[in-house]
Amino acid sequence: MAKDNKKLVEQITSMEEDFTQWYTDVVKKAELMDYSSVKGCMIFRPYGYAIWENIQRDLDARFKATGHENVYMPMFIPESLLTKEKDHVEGFAPECAWVTVGGENRLSERLAVRPTSETLFCEHFKNIIHSYRDLPKLYNQWCSVVRWEKTTRPFLRTSEFLWQEGHTMHETAEDAQEETLRMLKVYEDFYLESLAIPAVTGQKTEKEKFAGAEATYTIEPMMHNGVALQGGTSHYFGDGFAKAFDISFTGRDNQVKYPHQTSWGVSTRMIGAIIMTHGDDNGLILPPAIAPIQVVIIPIAQHKEGVLDKAGELYDRLKAAGVRVKLDDDDTQSTGWKFSQYEMKGVPVRLEIGPKDMENNSCVLVSRVTREKRFVSLDDLEAEVNAMLKQVWSELCERARKNREEKTYVATTHEEFLDIAANKPGFIKAMWCGDSACEDQLKDQTGGVKSRCIPFVEDHLSDICVCCGKKAKHMVVWGRQY
Amino acid sequence: MAKDNKKLVEQITSMEEDFTQWYTDVVKKAELMDYSSVKGCMIFRPYGYAIWENIQRDLDARFKATGHENVYMPMFIPESLLTKEKDHVEGFAPECAWVTVGGENRLSERLAVRPTSETLFCEHFKNIIHSYRDLPKLYNQWCSVVRWEKTTRPFLRTSEFLWQEGHTMHETAEDAQEETLRMLKVYEDFYLESLAIPAVTGQKTEKEKFAGAEATYTIEPMMHNGVALQGGTSHYFGDGFAKAFDISFTGRDNQVKYPHQTSWGVSTRMIGAIIMTHGDDNGLILPPAIAPIQVVIIPIAQHKEGVLDKAGELYDRLKAAGVRVKLDDDDTQSTGWKFSQYEMKGVPVRLEIGPKDMENNSCVLVSRVTREKRFVSLDDLEAEVNAMLKQVWSELCERARKNREEKTYVATTHEEFLDIAANKPGFIKAMWCGDSACEDQLKDQTGGVKSRCIPFVEDHLSDICVCCGKKAKHMVVWGRQY
Numbered sequence: 008m009a010k011d012n013k014k015l016v017e018q019i020t021s022m023e024e025d026f027t028q029w030y031t032d033v034v035k036k037a038e039l040m041d042y043s044s045v046k047g048c049m050i051f052r053p054y055g056y057a058i059w060e061n062i063q064r065d066l067d068a069r070f071k072a073t074g075h076e077n078v079y080m081p082m083f084i085p086e087s088l089l090t091k092e093k094d095h096v097e098g099f100a101p102e103c104a105w106v107t108v109g110g111e112n113r114l115s116e117r118l119a120v121r122p123t124s125e126t127l128f129c130e131h132f133k134n135i136i137h138s139y140r141d142l143p144k145l146y147n148q149w150c151s152v153v154r155w156e157k158t159t160r161p162f163l164r165t166s167e168f169l170w171q172e173g174h175t176m177h178e179t180a181e182d183a184q185e186e187t188l189r190m191l192k193v194y195e196d197f198y199l200e201s202l203a204i205p206a207v208t209g210q211k212t213e214k215e216k217f218a219g220a221e222a223t224y225t226i227e228p229m230m231h232n233g234v235a236l237q238g239g240t241s242h243y244f245g246d247g248f249a250k251a252f253d254i255s256f257t258g259r260d261n262q263v264k265y266p267h268q269t270s271w272g273v274s275t276r277m278i279g280a281i282i283m284t285h286g287d288d289n290g291l292i293l294p295p296a297i298a299p300i301q302v303v304i305i306p307i308a309q310h311k312e313g314v315l316d317k318a319g320e321l322y323d324r325l326k327a328a329g330v331r332v333k334l335d336d337d338d339t340q341s342t343g344w345k346f347s348q349y350e351m352k353g354v355p356v357r358l359e360i361g362p363k364d365m366e367n368n369s370c371v372l373v374s375r376v377t378r379e380k381r382f383v384s385l386d387d388l389e390a391e392v393n394a395m396l397k398q399v400w401s402e403l404c405e406r407a408r409k410n411r412e413e414k415t416y417v418a419t420t421h422e423e424f425l426d427i428a429a430n431k432p433g434f435i436k437a438m439w440c441g442d443s444a445c446e447d448q449l450k451d452q453t454g455g456v457k458s459r460c461i462p463f464v465e466d467h468l469s470d471i472c473v474c475c476g477k478k479a480k481h482m483v484v485w486g487r488q489y
Numbered sequence: 490m491a492k493d494n495k496k497l498v499e500q501i502t503s504m505e506e507d508f509t510q511w512y513t514d515v516v517k518k519a520e521l522m523d524y525s526s527v528k529g530c531m532i533f534r535p536y537g538y539a540i541w542e543n544i545q546r547d548l549d550a551r552f553k554a555t556g557h558e559n560v561y562m563p564m565f566i567p568e569s570l571l572t573k574e575k576d577h578v579e580g581f582a583p584e585c586a587w588v589t590v591g592g593e594n595r596l597s598e599r600l601a602v603r604p605t606s607e608t609l610f611c612e613h614f615k616n617i618i619h620s621y622r623d624l625p626k627l628y629n630q631w632c633s634v635v636r637w638e639k640t641t642r643p644f645l646r647t648s649e650f651l652w653q654e655g656h657t658m659h660e661t662a663e664d665a666q667e668e669t670l671r672m673l674k675v676y677e678d679f680y681l682e683s684l685a686i687p688a689v690t691g692q693k694t695e696k697e698k699f700a701g702a703e704a705t706y707t708i709e710p711m712m713h714n715g716v717a718l719q720g721g722t723s724h725y726f727g728d729g730f731a732k733a734f735d736i737s738f739t740g741r742d743n744q745v746k747y748p749h750q751t752s753w754g755v756s757t758r759m760i761g762a763i764i765m766t767h768g769d770d771n772g773l774i775l776p777p778a779i780a781p782i783q784v785v786i787i788p789i790a791q792h793k794e795g796v797l798d799k800a801g802e803l804y805d806r807l808k809a810a811g812v813r814v815k816l817d818d819d820d821t822q823s824t825g826w827k828f829s830q831y832e833m834k835g836v837p838v839r840l841e842i843g844p845k846d847m848e849n850n851s852c853v854l855v856s857r858v859t860r861e862k863r864f865v866s867l868d869d870l871e872a873e874v875n876a877m878l879k880q881v882w883s884e885l886c887e888r889a890r891k892n893r894e895e896k897t898y899v900a901t902t903h904e905e906f907l908d909i910a911a912n913k914p915g916f917i918k919a920m921w922c923g924d925s926a927c928e929d930q931l932k933d934q935t936g937g938v939k940s941r942c943i944p945f946v947e948d949h950l951s952d953i954c955v956c957c958g959k960k961a962k963h964m965v966v967w968g969r970q971y
Contacts, residue, residue: 041613041616041617043562043563043609043612043613044567044570044612045563045565045566045567045600045609048563048564048565049563050560050561050562050563050609050613051560051561051562052560053558053559053560053628056558056559056560056561057558057559059561060559076535076538076539077535077538077539077542078532078533078534078535078538079532079533079538079541079633079651080525080532080533081525081527081530081531081532081649082530082564082602082633082635082649083527083530083586083649084527085526085527088526101592101593102592103592104565104588104590104591104592104600105588105589105590105591106586106587106588106589106602107587107588107589107590108586108587108589108599109586109587109637109648110583110584110585110586110637110639111583117590118527118586120564120588120602127525127527127532130525130526131523131525131532134523135523146535150633151561151564151632153564155591155592157592166591167563167564167565169561
């Protein structure tokens with residue numbers, strides 16, 4: 008048993024040794040994805056896609072609870088439509104995939120495979136918004152988008168990825184600004200409650216904001232190795248697109264006005280964030296809310312009389328209680344192999360049941376995070392399982408919070424900033440003057456440390472910019488990113 | 490009230506007058522879709538997309554109950570991959586959209602936007618199937634696909650559409666053949682139980698089968714006007730793709746073998762089928778299982794004391810009972826306008842509650858199909874509403890069955906066939922020799938009547954082919970199609 012266990016664990020590189028290789032090993036060994044001959048694109052295998060389905064179900068309920076409706080727009084954008092908003096097209100045109108032949112004919116106008124759908128939504132909004140009574144429009148779309156990438160990594164950066172994009176139109180700027188922050192809060196709550204990831208949130212600097220937006224807000228979780236991942240963004244557009252697309256409405260005062268717009272999105276990158284925030288040297292660890300299997304039942308000495316019957320009974324009870332449970336009664340694999348296998352797949356709780364447990368009317372629950380073993384009475388099975396699932400969630404949250412806090416540093420001088428950037432992977436809190444030239448300089452000097460965001464709650468670390476020494480306007484959280 | 494009612498109804502063309510225009514009017518007025526500047530593509534508006542979400546939820550549960558798992562493959566297919574199976578590429582290459590530019594560079598190999606994903610699944614199957622222990626693989630994918638169409642109609646034929654495609658691999662030909670028929674049965678059950686559409690099922694002739702398949706089975710509902718719609722197909726591939734893609738496995742006897750394959754799919758065309766099977770001159774009629782709103786509550790004289798409170802109470806009770814219910818308490822619209830509006834949107838049951846009903850502790854339920862009014866006691870609200878929803882389903886099934894039976898004709902001679910084809914829209918049952926030349930001839934002579942399928946249960950109408958007079962092999966159901 009110990010031997011099998013060791014063998015499987017040896018198949019993946021340790022995090023300390025090579026984090027990048029560890030990540031690649033985990034996504035393959037946990038059977039989340041596979042490569043295909045389509046450059047830059049990936050295959051979501053059943054276990055990986057099931058995580059995405061759980062994410063979708065959870066988020067979709069949150070969107071609907073806040074009044075949003077789902078729609079579906081075409082996947083193609085004619086070039087003339089994409090170029091209607093100047094900043095937007097500059098941001099996206101260089102990374103589009105272009106369809107130039109349809110059927111057997113060269114197209115008179117080439118079509119971009121959507122990199123994002125603001126322009127399509129705007130065209131539609133123009134048709135359906137005429138009066139203040141038509142507002143707000145609160146739309147969301149689940150789809151895949153394409154951004155041509157040179158270097159790709161599974162889930163984190165692929166030429167095609169799956170996401171949701173919310174697009175809303177409002178009567179006033181205030182309504183739209185409220186919506187922008189409301190949806191960032193929905194993301195923040197989802198990250199914490201469902202993904203067990205406590206993340207920094209705040210506003211992007213002018214330089215880092217979305218192409219065409221007036222303001223971009225972001226959620227920035229830190230990965231186990233101290234690198235940031237832009238986990239989701241919410242944009243306030245003002246009436247810029249509305250003007251470019253000539254979308255107007257008759258207001259309550261009978262005057263013609265432009266509506267105010269938002270968009271917000273999260274993607275399958277979140278699966279990458281889950282892996283790199285929670286995983287360990289034994290593989291994946293999945294937060295219970297989105298785990299395809301929340302509890303795996305492993306019968307011990309399953310050839311002994313009554314063991315499989317009892318395991319089946321516990322399976323039925325947990326299933327009836329709404330737990331996503333799997334019973335592995337495969338008799339061609341050893342118990343040790345199964346332990347390793349479900350640890351690799353990140354199943355939050357393992358339930359062991361064998362002849363001795365049955366004598367005591369109990370079973371064993373094991374947390375994937377701490378490996379704590381708990382002997383629980385079968386009388387309290389459902390309550391104990393739910394308690395351990397909650398415990399796993401809270402252990403994951405705490406560990407991630409601790410990691411982030413330990414890897415967040417304060418720099419008050421330029422030297423200190425460069426020293427931390429060179430030697431300590433993580434976030435750097437430092438004051439900034441508001442000039443993008445300082446962002447450029449810090450990025451160049453550190454080989455890639457960028458402003459993550461101006462957090463909603465800023466500390467006052469000093470009066471001067473950590474780069475140029477001029478008067479500071481904001482505290483910024485800085486870091487390298489995926 | 491009567492005036493308002495009339496006004497709204499007048500906005501759509503009657504079915505008898507112009508079925509095509511009626512269809513276009515319904516999809517627009519019921520707010521199912523909108524056009525966009527993307528040629529051949531359509532926008533799914535919230536109400537239309539909500540129907541698709543309900544269809545997805547229902548079908549997805551049926552797929553999972555039969556052991557299938559969801560995956561997601563790339564949306565692009567390199568040309569060299571698409572051309573690996575000869576028949577397949579001949580069928581699809583002429584209608585592909587081709588990406589030739591990625592980022593700012595011309596691609597060395599052009600990529601088809603997937604018209605269907607057999608080739609991608611095969612490439613993946615080659616990687617993951619090695620032993621009989623790896624079989625069966627029972628996969629499904631929800632996605633959008635693109636087939637470049639010259640003439641398009643909302644839901645029925647668009648260059649991009651949404652669908653599911655099942656792809657499975659099996660140890661033996663028998664297993665794969667069973668799967669092919671099992672999934673056709675899943676479709677047949679879904680059409681009847683959830684869409685209230687009783688449809689003809691059977692096997693496609695050699696000429697009409699899917700590009701690359703050994704056998705194609707089909708479900709063929711008849712629309713109200715007698716025209717057929719290919720409602721879903723299930724294909725048996727044998728080991729043709731497996732050989733072309735070099736997918737093999739070690740069998741139980743230690744011999745290397747090729748696995749046997751199936752694929753099966755239904756699409757957003759089904760929404761077109763629902764509209765054209767059930768709709769009437771007042772608009773859409775939705776089967777309860779997939780209706781976004783199953784019951785709409787319209788308060789009568791809602792300014793009277795207690796009416797809105799009571800309506801809200803009924804709303805809460807129905808919602809708690811799991812009914813998808815909407816309360817329309819908008820006081821800027823007349824009751825008559827609301828009646829027409831929800832008839833247009835095809836809401837299966839209307840619930841009216843006013844002061845008089847309250848005095849009697851009752852409310853009124855109205856079936857969208859027959860307009861039958863039923864006064865029911867509020868004590869039995871949930872049971873009565875569920876009974877009327879069931880009744881609506883059964884009324885729709887019966888009406889569709891009757892329409893199909895009335896519009897199905899038997900032809901035993903060539904002249905009879907041509908006469909029916911010219912004068913009576915509907916299905917024609919007629920004997921056939923098995924030669925595709927006869928299919929071609931009948932299609933040419935009738936301007937488009939094609940074989941729909943060889944039904945699973947054939948009548949013996951005569952001994953000779955209705956076209957050439959040679960010995961008949963099968964009874965075929967013939968008809969025009971969307």
